[in-house]
Amino acid sequence: MAPYRLDVVTLAPQAFAPMGELGVIGRAFHAGRAELVLHNPRDHASDRYRKVDDEPYGGGAGMVLKPEPVFAAFDAIPVCGRRRVLLMTPQGHPLQQADLQRWATDHDQLVLLCGHYEGFDERIRTLADEEVSLGDFVLTGGELPAMTIINGVVRLLPGTVGSAESLVEESHSDGLLEHPHYTRPAEFRGMGVPEVLRSGDHGAIARWRQEQREQRTAARRPDLMQRWQQRFGADHDSEHRA
Numbered sequence: 001m002a003p004y005r006l007d008v009v010t011l012a013p014q015a016f017a018p019m020g021e022l023g024v025i026g027r028a029f030h031a032g033r034a035e036l037v038l039h040n041p042r043d044h045a046s047d048r049y050r051k052v053d054d055e056p057y058g059g060g061a062g063m064v065l066k067p068e069p070v071f072a073a074f075d076a077i078p079v080c081g082r083r084r085v086l087l088m089t090p091q092g093h094p095l096q097q098a099d100l101q102r103w104a105t106d107h108d109q110l111v112l113l114c115g116h117y118e119g120f121d122e123r124i125r126t127l128a129d130e131e132v133s134l135g136d137f138v139l140t141g142g143e144l145p146a147m148t149i150i151n152g153v154v155r156l157l158p159g160t161v162g163s164a165e166s167l168v169e170e171s172h173s174d175g176l177l178e179h180p181h182y183t184r185p186a187e188f189r190g191m192g193v194p195e196v197l198r199s200g201d202h203g204a205i206a207r208w209r210q211e212q213r214e215q216r217t218a219a220r221r222p223d224l225m226q227r228w229q230q231r232f233g234a235d236h237d238s239e240h241r242a
Contacts, residue, residue: 065120084103095149112150
């Protein structure tokens, strides 16, 4: 089976070096489950100075990433199976766990376009299938959002995480936050592990964990709780009545 291919167009390829040594993500790359390929637009610049930016038309502060080297770098990337092209921009839709699951499941290749400088030439947008943001703030470039997506997608690939069950129960996997976790010792500085987790009653443990997920989501993320109730509330209520 071919590795999941991740192509990144970036002016800072050195920023991605640590990913090859990053715990389970690094092991996934070494095991051939995923492949990371970096493309620097400077390598495709046409002038002797490898210029990739210029002043904006109409004036204004900062420099704008030119389209020619970005398009040239993009055109050099082979299409491998089911490809999706993502543009990192604060104007994109906020990244969600469902996006990571969709890209990991429905695609074999992601191309991540990282902006830089004041911004990028508007025509670069035409390359992307989706525009993605980490939130309502601005960074110096798209490298950190791209690394976040790579981490989130690779960990969902089969074989990356030891227990597939852990991916099902974690926060945001089905719209709820994750339940609390405890390990030894049973007592620590006056704080004890809930008795139900030490009972050995797997049914009671499952019910407690679900209750904790709902309570924690309602308290910390009422927006998520509202969406979850709209999606699953009726079925969930009928299960409780049963």
